[in-house]
Amino acid sequence: MKVAIKGLQSSLAEPIALFVGTASFEDRCRTIYEGLAKRPPKSLIFKNAQAGPNAERNLQLMMSAGGESAERRDVDLDDPVATARSLAAVAVSANDAPAGCIFVDITTFTHEQLLILYRVLEQARPDRGIVFGYTGADQYSVNTEAAGAWLSRGVSQVRSVLGFPGSLRPSRRLHLVLLVGFEHERARAVIEAFEPSVLTLGVGMQSQSVSERHFQTNRRFFEDVQKFVEVRTTLGSAVNTFVFSCVDPDAARHSILAEVSRFRDHNTVICPMNTKLSTLGAALAATTEPEVQLCYSRAIEYNEAGYSTPSDQATLFHHRFS
Amino acid sequence: MNSNPFTVSSPEMMDAAEMRRLFVPLAENFEIEGPGHVFVHGHRGCGKSMMLRLLAPDCKSLELNCRIAELPYLGLYASIKSTDLDIAEFERIKNQFAGAVLAEHSLCLFVASKVLQSLDEHTGGELKSDEARTELSAYLRKAVLAVLDPTDASSDAPAADPLRNAIEAIDKTYSEFMDYMRRLSLTEEYVPFRGRVVGYREFLYPLCANLTSLSFMPQGKPVFVLLDDSDNLNATQTQVLNTWVSYRTGAQVSFKVSTQLGYKHYRTSASQRIEAPHDFKEVNISTFYTGGAQKGSYPAWVEDIVAKRLLENGIDVSVKEFFPAAKEQEEAIEKIKRELKAKWETEGRGFRAGDDATRYARPDYIKSLGGTSKQGSTYLYAGFEQLVHISSGIIRYFLDDAASMFAEEAKMRQARAGQPGGGPVTSIRPLIQDQVVRDSADALMMENLDKLLDEAGDRDADTAVASGTKDDFRRLRNLIQALGGIFQQTLMSDRSERRVLSIALSDSPPDEVMRILKLGVRHGFLYEGMLGTKDGRGRTRRFVLTRRLAPMFKLDPTGFAGYLFVTSELLASAMVNPSRAIREFERSRLGNGIDDSQASLEFI
Numbered sequence: 001m002k003v004a005i006k007g008l009q010s011s012l013a014e015p016i017a018l019f020v021g022t023a024s025f026e027d028r029c030r031t032i033y034e035g036l037a038k039r040p041p042k043s044l045i046f047k048n049a050q051a052g053p054n055a056e057r058n059l060q061l062m063m064s065a066g067g068e069s070a071e072r073r074d075v076d077l078d079d080p081v082a083t084a085r086s087l088a089a090v091a092v093s094a095n096d097a098p099a100g101c102i103f104v105d106i107t108t109f110t111h112e113q114l115l116i117l118y119r120v121l122e123q124a125r126p127d128r129g130i131v132f133g134y135t136g137a138d139q140y141s142v143n144t145e146a147a148g149a150w151l152s153r154g155v156s157q158v159r160s161v162l163g164f165p166g167s168l169r170p171s172r173r174l175h176l177v178l179l180v181g182f183e184h185e186r187a188r189a190v191i192e193a194f195e196p197s198v199l200t201l202g203v204g205m206q207s208q209s210v211s212e213r214h215f216q217t218n219r220r221f222f223e224d225v226q227k228f229v230e231v232r233t234t235l236g237s238a239v240n241t242f243v244f245s246c247v248d249p250d251a252a253r254h255s256i257l258a259e260v261s262r263f264r265d266h267n268t269v270i271c272p273m274n275t276k277l278s279t280l281g282a283a284l285a286a287t288t289e290p291e292v293q294l295c296y297s298r299a300i301e302y303n304e305a306g307y308s309t310p311s312d313q314a315t316l317f318h319h320r321f322s
Numbered sequence: 323m324n325s326n327p328f329t330v331s332s333p334e335m336m337d338a339a340e341m342r343r344l345f346v347p348l349a350e351n352f353e354i355e356g357p358g359h360v361f362v363h364g365h366r367g368c369g370k371s372m373m374l375r376l377l378a379p380d381c382k383s384l385e386l387n388c389r390i391a392e393l394p395y396l397g398l399y400a401s402i403k404s405t406d407l408d409i410a411e412f413e414r415i416k417n418q419f420a421g422a423v424l425a426e427h428s429l430c431l432f433v434a435s436k437v438l439q440s441l442d443e444h445t446g447g448e449l450k451s452d453e454a455r456t457e458l459s460a461y462l463r464k465a466v467l468a469v470l471d472p473t474d475a476s477s478d479a480p481a482a483d484p485l486r487n488a489i490e491a492i493d494k495t496y497s498e499f500m501d502y503m504r505r506l507s508l509t510e511e512y513v514p515f516r517g518r519v520v521g522y523r524e525f526l527y528p529l530c531a532n533l534t535s536l537s538f539m540p541q542g543k544p545v546f547v548l549l550d551d552s553d554n555l556n557a558t559q560t561q562v563l564n565t566w567v568s569y570r571t572g573a574q575v576s577f578k579v580s581t582q583l584g585y586k587h588y589r590t591s592a593s594q595r596i597e598a599p600h601d602f603k604e605v606n607i608s609t610f611y612t613g614g615a616q617k618g619s620y621p622a623w624v625e626d627i628v629a630k631r632l633l634e635n636g637i638d639v640s641v642k643e644f645f646p647a648a649k650e651q652e653e654a655i656e657k658i659k660r661e662l663k664a665k666w667e668t669e670g671r672g673f674r675a676g677d678d679a680t681r682y683a684r685p686d687y688i689k690s691l692g693g694t695s696k697q698g699s700t701y702l703y704a705g706f707e708q709l710v711h712i713s714s715g716i717i718r719y720f721l722d723d724a725a726s727m728f729a730e731e732a733k734m735r736q737a738r739a740g741q742p743g744g745g746p747v748t749s750i751r752p753l754i755q756d757q758v759v760r761d762s763a764d765a766l767m768m769e770n771l772d773k774l775l776d777e778a779g780d781r782d783a784d785t786a787v788a789s790g791t792k793d794d795f796r797r798l799r800n801l802i803q804a805l806g807g808i809f810q811q812t813l814m815s816d817r818s819e820r821r822v823l824s825i826a827l828s829d830s831p832p833d834e835v836m837r838i839l840k841l842g843v844r845h846g847f848l849y850e851g852m853l854g855t856k857d858g859r860g861r862t863r864r865f866v867l868t869r870r871l872a873p874m875f876k877l878d879p880t881g882f883a884g885y886l887f888v889t890s891e892l893l894a895s896a897m898v899n900p901s902r903a904i905r906e907f908e909r910s911r912l913g914n915g916i917d918d919s920q921a922s923l924e925f926i
Contacts, residue, residue, distance in 0.1 A: 081413045084508050116508075123508055162410040163507040167500040169493040170435035174403060193404040195332045231326060231729040269405065290504065295405055 001316045002247070005035040005135065008314055012131060017100030018093050019043040019066075020117075022075075023059035024108035025051060028310040030058055031135045032105045034065050041098055043070040044089055046109070050077045075113055077298065080162040087117045091124035101129040106276040112161050112296035114276055118283040119163030125321040132249075132317040134277050136210035137308035151182050151307060157298045158193040160269075164286050166293025168267040173197035175266035177259055179244060179252075179282065180222045181273040186297045187225045190271045193297075198266055200240040200259050201226060204274055208245035210311075218246075218274070244281065246274055247315050252281025253288070260289055269293045277315060326732075327635040328725035330367075330718060333375035334401050334550075338384045338444070343634060345372055346626040352605040355395065357544045358572040361598070362580045364607035365846045367718015370580040373607075374548040375399055377578070378444040390448050393540040396533060397578075399444065400436030401550040407432055408556040411503040416558050420515065422591055425558040426565075427519045428499050430526045434466070435492040437530060437547060442485045449485065454538045459484035461536060465529045469520060470495050495520075522566050531574040545575045553584035560586040564596050577602075583844045621710045624720055628706075639748050645724075647705025648752040651687070659683040684878045685813050685820040703759045703873050704752030711879040712759050714849070714869045719762075724750075727758045756873075763874035766847075767802070797838045797897035802847050804896030805867050806875035807904040812886070813877055821878045824866040824885040831890040838897055839865055847871075 003011045019040040023029055024047075033043070043066040047059045063070050075083040094102055102121075106114050121130060160166070168174075176196035180187055180203055191199065203222040209215035229239050242259050245251035260268050270292055272282040286292045333341065354360045355377065364370045375381065377397035379390045386393065407428060415421035441449070449458060459480035466488040481487045498517050505513055520526070530545045555563060567577055568590050579585075579602075588596050598604040628641045637644065659679035666678050688701050703712060713720035727750045734754070735745055805825065812822045831839070842848035842865070849866040864885055872879035896903035 080410050085510070088508070120508060158404055160405040160409045160411075162413075163504075165409040165411050165500060165503055165507070167497045167504075168406060170406070170432045170496055171439040171489045171493055195403065197332075197335060227729075231329070231725050293405060293409075 001318075002313055003316060005031055005312055005314050008032065008035060008133070008316075009037050011316070012101065012103075014129065015100040016040040016103040016131075017042070017097035017128070018090075018102045019105070020046075020090050020102065021062065021105035021107075022046040022048075022109050022113070023051075023055050023062050024048070025054035025058070026108050026307050026310075027058065028135050028137060028308055029055075029105070029108040030062055030065075031310040031312075032107065032133050032314055033062055039065075039067060039069060040103070041069055041100075042093055042096075044073055044093060045070055046073045046075050046086065046113070048077050048110075049074050077110065080112065080116060080159075083113055084116050084120065084162055087113070087120045090117065091120055091126065094121075094124065094126040094128065097128075099128075101131050102126060103131045103133060105133050105135075106280070107133070107135045109276065110296070111272055111276070111279045112298075114279055115161045115272075115283050115294055115296070116163055118280065122287060122321055127322045128320075130319045130321070132277070132280060132319065134247075134275065134315045134317075136214075136275075136311045136313065136315065138311040139213075139309050158190055158271075158295060159298070161294040161296050164283070164292075164294035166267070166269065166286070167291040168269075168293060172265065172267045175200065175260075175263040175268045177256065177268060177270045178202065178225070179256075179270070179272045179274045179278055180218065180225050181275070182217055182221050183273060183299070184221050184224045184228075186273060186299060187221075187271075188228055190273075190295065190297050191225075191229060194269060196269075198240070198263055199229060200242060200262075201229075202242050202244045202255070202259070202274075204246040204278070205243040208243075208247055208251065210246055210275060210315075214246070244274075244278055246278050249277050249280035249284055249317050249319075252278040253284035256282060256285040257288060260285065260292060267291075267293070269295050271295045271297065273297070277317060280317060325635060326725055326728045327631040327637065328721045328728055330721050330725070332401075333371045334399065336375070338378075338380035338446075341372070341376060341381050342384055344627075344630055345376065346623055346630065347376075352607075353603070354578055354605065357395075357576055359567045359576050359602035360578045361585070361602055361604045362578065362607060363583050363585070363605065364580070365716050366582050367722070368607045368716045370582075370607060371401070371550050374550050374578060374580055377546060377548055378440060380444040380446055383446075390445055391538055391540055393543065395544045395546055396540050397546040397548055398437035398440040398530070399548045399550065400433055400440065402432075402552060402554040404554055406554065407559055408554055409500075409503060411506050412556055412558065414506045416556070421558055422561065423519060424499065424502075424515060425556075426521050426562045426591075428496065429555075429559050429562050430520050430522055431492050431496040431499065433547060433549070434526055434529055435489055435496065438462075438466075438485055438489050438492070440548075441533070442489070448538060451538075452480075454536075455482075455484060456480040457536055457538070459487075461532070462488040465532065467491055469525050470518065522562075522569070526566075527569075527571060527575055531571070544573060547575065547577050549577055549579045551582065552579045553581045553586070555586065557586045561589055561591050564588055565590040565592070567602055568594065568596050583846075620715055621707070624710050624713070624717060625706070627717065628720075628724070637746070637748060642706045644749050645704070645706040645709055645755060646749055646752060647708070648702040648756075651702050651752075652705070655683050655687045658686050662686075681819060681821065684880060688876065688878060689814050701876065702752050702756040703879070704755040708880055709755065709759065712869050712872055714846075716846070719870060723758050723762055726761075727754050730754045730758065759870075760873040763871050766868075766870055767874050794838060794841055798842050798845075798847065800900045801838060801842065801893065801897045802867070802871070804900035804903040806871060806877070807900060808886070808896075808907050809867065809877055810875045811904060811908050821880075822886055823869065823872075823877065823879075824864055825888045825893075826864045826885045827862050827890065827893075828887040829890050831893060835890050835893050835897070839863075839893075 009016070016036070017040065019033065019042070021029065021033055021043070023045055045059060045062050045066065047055055059072065063072060073086050073089055075086050104117070109117065174194060174196040175198040176191065176194050177200045178187055178190060180201055201222060204215055204218045206215050209218065226239060240259070242255060244255040256270060270282050270286065272279040272294070282294055286294050352362070354362065354373070362370050362373065378399045379393060379396060382393050382397065383390055412421070415424065448454065462484050470491050495517070502513070502515050502517065530547060533539055534541055534543050534545055552563065563577070563579070590596060596602060625641050632639065632641070632644060662678045662682055691700050709720060709723065728747055731747050731750045731754050735747060739745055809822050813820045839848060843850045847868055849868065851864045851866065869879040892903060892907060895906060
């Protein structure tokens with residue numbers, strides 16, 4: 001469900017009892033929080049230990065907006081276990097919060113942290129509704145020409161996501177499902193790290209993209225990855241492609257599971273690299289099929305100066321674990 | 323359009339016939355086919371996986387034209403992918419005793435499943451006879467099923483597919499372990515493992531060792547477990563493998579372990595170090611072709627590989643015709659060579675007229691294009707010989723660039739012909755060759771090195787030593803920039819040897835400097851070798867800059883290059899401020915008083 005951020009709170013069926021968000025280098029991280037007409041009784045604001053001054057500035061702004069109800073928590077890009085410990089505070093706070101929903105602004109969590117948070121909530125099963133909110137970007141890579149657009153550079157590590165180890169059978173060949181986003185190099189690094197027997201590349205569905213412009217950009221990056229695979233490697237079979245929803249986690253889950261089911265005799269690893277909403281779709285898929293592993297490619301550098309500009313709309317996904 | 327002849331397949335996905343069609347044996351087999359543990363180190367794409375895969379029974383029996391029972395050994399291939407074993411959950415138990423036990427348990431199961439899979443896939447139909455099936459069934463019931471489940475009461479009748487049965491039983495036990503790990507994901511509490519645990523001595527070793535007691539196997543011969551990409555093990559799993567290597571079982575079961583120079587450490591579970599040659603033999607393929615007597619065999623090896631691939635794709639031209647040099651450029655260089663030969667009697671520096679022509683013609687040509695200005699970039703890195711040199715002894719680098727060139731050439735032909743297909747690709751125009759290797763050099767320097775810069779973090783001590791810190795990579799980047807700059811200045815100078823791509827250490831460098839040099843070696847920016855000291859009394863280390871960066875720094879990648887003796891002081895300075903180091907070097911070494919003895923040629 002897409003709503004105008006200024007009317008977001010009134011569109012919710014119940015008040016926000018606990019707000020969870022992250023302060024990143026992108027101003028997008030503040031859009032929903034600052035747009036809330038009424039301050040939530042409790043807010044947990046996470047910040048990456050490695051984040052630079054822009055994130056620190058955004059954190060201060062969010063802490064000011066939250067007042068005494070806002071608590072700062074640190075997460076670590078290089079230590080998923082420490083991150084999980086920190087994110088566990090969400091489950092604890094959910095138990096203590098007054099009546100209302102948990103609102104998770106997923107916009108600027110890393111894919112890995114979002115997946116771990118999902119697993120934390122899934123295990124805690126709070127007896128209340130959870131609303132995941134995502135502010136799309138109006139534009140990406142705003143400090144470059146379209147041809148030189150970049151969001152991140154380099155990949156320092158490709159690793160499984162804590163909480164989603166899958167159950168890979170040693171004797172089986174590997175099926176890698178990549179939800180291609182706007183980061184060609186990260187996608188290449190994942191393919192090179194796994195050298196899969198079967199590769200499935202997903203691209204955002206035109207009618208289910210954040211915007212037509214995003215769809216066109218995503219399509220271009222997708223074709224770059226496809227070209228790289230076709231030129232450089234010979235897989236056991238042709239590259240499979242599929243489309244998925246970038247805005248509806250349930251629909252994305254459905255599309256992903258359809259691809260997983262095509263290669264039942266393979267181990268499947270999914271690497272979500274598109275919107276955070278489709279990453280939630282990957283989490284839903286891996287929860288349905290625990291044999292599937294989720295992986296994450298740790299980027300080295302982000303285009304902090306011009307990563308994105310925020311749109312004035314948010315997409316909401318309502319979920320209940322209990 | 324013909325299909326791209328240079329795409330790279332993973333060896334585990336190739337059958338024996340394909341392997342045999344495409345693979346050209348390395349000039350040296352490094353004696354890995356003898357009993358005993360071997361570590362084969364090499365950069366990604368240098369041919370390690372192919373080398374291991376060729377030891378599997380299907381390839382070996384095709385090569386020797388014999389039955390599996392007649393093979394000199396039984397090689398069982400097991401590749402380790404990125405997150406096969408090293409899952410994030412291991413962090414939860416890495417410092418616990420249970421961590422070591424479960425690491426051994428999971429590694430045993432993983433390797434057992436892989437070797438039986440290899441036996442299934444790499445033995446053709448030889449294990450499918452009723453006799454073999456009966457024998458194998460009884461063997462696996464005892465060696466696998468009874469160990470994993472002592473209460474197993476399955477029938478004594480031979481299974482329809484005993485290997486598949488055993489593999490599934492192992493995979494099932496492995497899944498139970500993964501279920502346990504999943505339970506650990508987010509809990510801070512102690513969670514006991516309640517399943518049966520297996521170890522090397524009572525499970526994996528007897529399973530492998532006794533395979534060669536079966537009548538259809540090479541009886542009494544050793545078993546090789548071919549573990550590919552062992553860098554993908556985490557530190558605890560590495561410790562387990564080292565412990566297995568430390569057991570003196572090499573005569574019956576030996577591990578042939580490949581690494582991409584990122585093996586975590588050499589400590590065993592008892593904190594002892596395994597060492598070469600005492601515990602294992604060690605081979606480094608990457609340096610093999612970049613130094614030493616085999617230098618000349620690399621171009622011939624690449625030529626054989628390329629010729630096979632062209633033929634396989636119906637391209638009936640020679641390798642040199644397929645990758646032509648830039649004609650006008652080569653003619654201009656030939657002209658300079660003739661002039662140098664003519665002047666040799668009066669102005670020559672080398673022992674023979676040909677020496678001067680070889681040493682100076684190409685550098686003089688590059689220099690004539692405009693020194694360090696942008697015009698220097700009009701030098702074309704094209705022609706099979708230059709491409710081979712640029713690949714720096716790593717076949718994958720050659721093939722990856724060649725694949726991109728082929729795709730670009732096909733696209734251009736298609737565009738010009740105005741129709742799909744556009745005619746078969748029978749050669750790659752020099753401009754395309756040049757552009758691709760320049761792009762690769764840029765990517766290596768700008769993307770790969772920059773990305774490594776951030777590999778710092780909260781690593782444990784084991785991986786920090788192997789991987790380097792952020793500051794280490796910053797220093798390495800500075801060092802590479804400084805060396806590239808110094809070599810470029812040298813090329814543009816009037817010194818007697820200008821084609822310099824390597825340095826030799828004139829003193830013993832401090833640990834700090836050596837660590838950065840080693841980091842450069844590990845990540846493929848430098849190659850390491852040895853040579854005699856200037857005073858002739860000993861040996862010193864030599865580090866060669868990868869020729870892949872030649873286009874980045876406008877260097878001559880061909881032929882025998884000289885080396886520069888440098889001090890640790892210069893290197894330390896280069897690691898902090900490359901521009902200053904280049905200036906310092908230029909001031910003290912490239913003025914009018916050039917000391918020729920500082921850069922003697924390596925005529926190997």
